[in-house]
Amino acid sequence: MEGIAPQHLRALQPAAWQWFLSPENGHFALALACAFACAQCLLPALGARLREPRLARLGGGLAWSQALCLVMAFLCLGTAAVQDDFSVRSVAENSARAKPLLYKVAGLWGNHEGSLLLWLLVLALCAALLATTARRAQLPLFLQARVLAILGGISAAFGLFCLLTSSPFGRLLPPPADGAGMNPMLQDPGLAFHPPLLYLGYVGLAVPFAFAVAGLMEKRVTPRWGGWMKPWVLASWGFLTCGITLGSWWSYYVLGWGGYWFWDPVENASLIPWLSSTALVHSTIAVEKRDVLKSWSLLLAIASFSFSLAGTFLVRSGILNSVHAFASDPARGVFLLLILGVISGGALALFAWRAPQFPAEPGFPLLTREGALVLNNILLCTLCAIVLVGTLYPPFVQLLFSRTLSVGKPFFDSTTIPVFLLLLLLLGIVCALGWRYTKPASVLRALRLPALLGCLAFPLALIWLAAFPPALCAALAVWVLGATALALLRRWQVNRRAGRAHRSLPASQWAMALAHMGVAVSVLGMCGMSAARHDIVELPVGGSVSFAGRCWKLAAVSPVQGPNYRAERAMLQVSRPTCPTNAGKPFLRLTPERRFFPLQDQTLAQVALHITPLGDLYAVLGPSRLLATRHGKQLVWVLRLHDNPLAVWIWAGGLFMALGAVVALLGRSRRPAVAARGEG
Numbered sequence: 001m002e003g004i005a006p007q008h009l010r011a012l013q014p015a016a017w018q019w020f021l022s023p024e025n026g027h028f029a030l031a032l033a034c035a036f037a038c039a040q041c042l043l044p045a046l047g048a049r050l051r052e053p054r055l056a057r058l059g060g061g062l063a064w065s066q067a068l069c070l071v072m073a074f075l076c077l078g079t080a081a082v083q084d085d086f087s088v089r090s091v092a093e094n095s096a097r098a099k100p101l102l103y104k105v106a107g108l109w110g111n112h113e114g115s116l117l118l119w120l121l122v123l124a125l126c127a128a129l130l131a132t133t134a135r136r137a138q139l140p141l142f143l144q145a146r147v148l149a150i151l152g153g154i155s156a157a158f159g160l161f162c163l164l165t166s167s168p169f170g171r172l173l174p175p176p177a178d179g180a181g182m183n184p185m186l187q188d189p190g191l192a193f194h195p196p197l198l199y200l201g202y203v204g205l206a207v208p209f210a211f212a213v214a215g216l217m218e219k220r221v222t223p224r225w226g227g228w229m230k231p232w233v234l235a236s237w238g239f240l241t242c243g244i245t246l247g248s249w250w251s252y253y254v255l256g257w258g259g260y261w262f263w264d265p266v267e268n269a270s271l272i273p274w275l276s277s278t279a280l281v282h283s284t285i286a287v288e289k290r291d292v293l294k295s296w297s298l299l300l301a302i303a304s305f306s307f308s309l310a311g312t313f314l315v316r317s318g319i320l321n322s323v324h325a326f327a328s329d330p331a332r333g334v335f336l337l338l339i340l341g342v343i344s345g346g347a348l349a350l351f352a353w354r355a356p357q358f359p360a361e362p363g364f365p366l367l368t369r370e371g372a373l374v375l376n377n378i379l380l381c382t383l384c385a386i387v388l389v390g391t392l393y394p395p396f397v398q399l400l401f402s403r404t405l406s407v408g409k410p411f412f413d414s415t416t417i418p419v420f421l422l423l424l425l426l427l428g429i430v431c432a433l434g435w436r437y438t439k440p441a442s443v444l445r446a447l448r449l450p451a452l453l454g455c456l457a458f459p460l461a462l463i464w465l466a467a468f469p470p471a472l473c474a475a476l477a478v479w480v481l482g483a484t485a486l487a488l489l490r491r492w493q494v495n496r497r498a499g500r501a502h503r504s505l506p507a508s509q510w511a512m513a514l515a516h517m518g519v520a521v522s523v524l525g526m527c528g529m530s531a532a533r534h535d536i537v538e539l540p541v542g543g544s545v546s547f548a549g550r551c552w553k554l555a556a557v558s559p560v561q562g563p564n565y566r567a568e569r570a571m572l573q574v575s576r577p578t579c580p581t582n583a584g585k586p587f588l589r590l591t592p593e594r595r596f597f598p599l600q601d602q603t604l605a606q607v608a609l610h611i612t613p614l615g616d617l618y619a620v621l622g623p624s625r626l627l628a629t630r631h632g633k634q635l636v637w638v639l640r641l642h643d644n645p646l647a648v649w650i651w652a653g654g655l656f657m658a659l660g661a662v663v664a665l666l667g668r669s670r671r672p673a674v675a676a677r678g679e680g
Contacts, residue, residue, distance in 0.1 A: 018079075023088050026076025027169040030117070033069035033124065034159030036062050040127070040152025044145035056141050059148035060131030066155065067124040074108075074121050077168050081108055087175035090114055090168045096181040096599055098564035106192035107182050112332075113168035115195060119312070120158055122196075122203040126232075127151040130207060139228055146214035147207070154206055157339045165332050181599040184565070190250035194243055198270055201240025202308040205277060207232040208284075209305035212298045213347050216354040221294045226287030229301070231668055233284050237277045238661030244270050245654030256605040256620045258534060258642045260526075260650055263412045268391040269311035272384055276304040279380040282373045290435055292361045292370055296377055298351055306344035307388075313340050314391075367438050372430040379423045386415045417469055424476035424523065427516050428454075431487035449486060454479030461527065470530040473523055480520040484513050507667020515660030522653025528615070528646025538627065538636040546579040548617075548643035553586070557624075557637060560593065567595040570621045570637065572608065592621040592639075611648050618642035 019025075040062035047055025077090070081104050086092040094111045095104055108114040127148055134144045162168075185191075211229040215221045247267065252260045261267060280300040286293040313336040364370040390412055394405040432438070432446035458475035465471050491505055537545045537552075544553035553573045560567040570593075573586035590608035597604065610617040622638030 021076045021079040023076055023080055023085070023169040023171065026073045026080075027167060029069045029072040029076065030159070030167070030169070031163060033066045033073065033120070034156060034163060036066035036069060037124075037152050037156035037159050040066060041149050041156050042152075043149075044152070045149035048142040048145040048149070051142065053141060056145035059145050059152070060128075060134070062152065063124065063127040063131045063148055066152075067121075067128040070117070070121040070124045073169075074117060077114060077117060078105065078108055081105065084179070085175075086177070086179050087171050087173070088168075089170040089172045092172055092176055092179045094179070094182050096179040096564065098599070099179075099182060099187070100563050102189065102192060103182060103187045106186075109195045109199075110182055110186050110191075113162075113166045115199075116158065116162050116166050117168050118196065119199055119203055120155060120162060122199050123151065123155050123158070123206055126204060126207055127155070130232075137228055143214055143218065143228075146217055147210040150210035150213050151206060154210075154343060157343065161332075161335050161339065165335055178599075181564070181597070184595070184597045184600055184602050184604045185254060188250060188254050190246055190254065194246045194250060197239050197246060198243035201236050201238075201243055201277075202270075202273065202311070204232060204236030204239060205273060205301075205305040205308050208236070208280065208301040209347065212301035213350060215298060216347075216350045219354055219357060221287070221298065221358065223288050223291050226284050226294075226297065229297075230281075230284045230288055231665055233277065233280050233301075234661045234664050234668075237274070237281050238658045238665075240270065240274050240277060241654055241658045241661065244274055245651050245658070248654070249651050252647070253607045253609055253618075256607050256640075258532070258618055258620075258640075258644065260529065260647070263390070263409055265391050265395075266315055268387050269314055272387050272391070273304050273307040273311065275380050275384040275387065276300055276307055279377045279384075280304055282376050282380075286370055286373050290364075290370055292364065293373065293377075294358060294361060295355050296374075298355060300377070302344070302347045302351060306340070306347070307384075309336075309340045309344060313337055365437065367433065367440060367443065369430060369433045369435050369438075372426060372433050375426055376423070376430070379419055379426065382419050383416055383423075386419070387412070390415070417473075421472060421476060424473070424480055424519075427519065428476070428479045428483035431483040431516070446486065446490070447483060450479050450482035453482040465527060465531050467530060470527040474527040477520040477523040477527070480516060480523075484516045484520070488513050507663050511660045511664035511667065513660075514663060515657045518653040518656025518658075518660060520653070521656055522650050525646045525649030525651075525653060528649065529644055532642060532644045532647075534640060534642040536622075536638065536640050538625075538638055540627075540634050540636050543636075544579045545641075547641045549576075550617075551575045551577055551579040552619075552639075552641060554637060554639065555589075557621075562595065564599065565595045565597045567593045567606070568621065568624075569593045570608075570619075570639070572619055572639075574610075574617065588617065590617065590619045592619045594621045594623070613648065615643060615645040616647045618644055 040059055043062065044056050044059030047053065047058065077088075079085075080088045081091050081095055082101065084091070084095065084097050084104075086095075090111055090113045091107075094107045094114075099107070103110075109118045130151070131144070131148060139147075208229050211225065211232070215225055247270070248260045251262065251267075252258070277300075280297065283293040283296040283300055287297050313333065366375075390407045394407050397403050397405050428450055429443070429447065432443045454475045457478035458471055461471035461474035462468070465474065488505065488509065491509055495505070533548055535545075535547050537547070539545060539552075539554040541554055541557055544551050546552075551574070553575070555571040555573050557568055557570045560569045569591050572590040572592070574588040574590065575586045588610055590610060592608035593606035595604050595606055596602075605620045605622070608619045608621075618641070620640040620642075622640060624635055624637045626633045627636045
């Protein structure tokens, strides 16, 4: 380097970084990661088979090598997207120069190729994290080797899929001057973070799956096995809960239809593994605490990850049609189906072979927490089966018999609500149950007050909602809230009477309470939404209409220029007195927009939303038209107005549930050291 002036070196630096983060190097890093994944699949497994520690220890280094290669590949793709390198096909097809920076980054996972690379990266990071924390968790070397080998096998299969059918680094020659842009519906902060959260949940379920297969291979499932697997189950379930909650919120305010769940097949594809992983969370607790429900845990761990893989297959194979679904490609679908068959089919075959060889578990009475967890698993699996059948039945009938069928909200409401009511009833009862044995009289005493609260809530809810099922759901939600709060209070009183210096409740107790209360809060929000009202009106500028006890006045409509769109923005003034009195001062101004994206030739409504704890006011601006009147023609605007009681409770409940998972994980972070002392 001697003889080169510093300014020349500085001038060379950007070019060096551009070369280092070029698409070709990204493709090479992806191929290298795939090679490391193959080695991670073979060498630690061989070490565990031969009981050779040196081979078994290679798994951690290979997992980290694979993760670093995939970080490099992802940085290369991100650099191409941010720099508008339209010679890269996936960037040209999903980005544009005028797209804001946030969506250029979010566009990395807003398409099939980039999302698959993110899928691989998350899986590799999970394996690397497992290898790093294995010593602190006192994970036996050969069990760790088997788990890492299984994760390496999954990663190798998806790495090959990515390289052979879905490489994000393919070039376009000659490159276009500008990209095709991104679906305007996906250009929203909510959807920018929704896929990574879902992926953390989906892919995180690979670790419990690997633990389940490794446990079957070793023919040994113990309470400590449940303890090693449980943090991964909790973390995956928490991320999946956050992802589903965020996706539901996005549906509510971006799609402009005022709902929060459409029973869309792609929405259901995330709900199915969430239901099975919720059952897995509960059965893993039983394994860790009481050494029971081991077969349930093994089967649910396999099923949850298999449902995640099935969701990946359904979204990318073109079987399902949805705004969320990626481009259909039968070749990719066949490849994914092959991966799904080998991974899930192999694991289920191993379960069928090895599970009967496990020692019989001790029995337990039904009126115990173990019995309640079995009922809980049965109900959650029933819900899972209903959603699975309702989602897959129409596409398979169309494939096999060329008949078009539609399974929508009426089917799901009529089949899932009765099961869900039983689940809510059980959520209240389980708070009064203990492990091993519970006196029936103590259960009745503990549940008297929650039952009274539920009975009082039912007639009030029936008057307000004027419908039996939502009123019953609301009463049961109050029952769950009351039972959970009383259980917390009873536990605190026990600590106080025992004279314990440390009277605070254990983290697991808080976690359970937060999760169960979150379910109840979400249910109350859904019940409130059953009383939602909406109206479609046509107003000229200066016109007003009465809706939901308020006067809505269209004060103005003006043009707006956005970064990559043009829009018409309405100014709605909302006042308390109903029209035509209209004498009140406006207490709220809403500004819904109607945006036109010229690159995609697509128009999208931008909802205006006013959120309060008691309900939302929600306005959507539609197209304008000339209306014939007695005085000639008048320009009027179509407006859709909504009054949504308790809407925000739906997503607040989701956050409560996710917070429960966080509290449980934080509470567990000190436990390995305690276990070590106990064993020493």
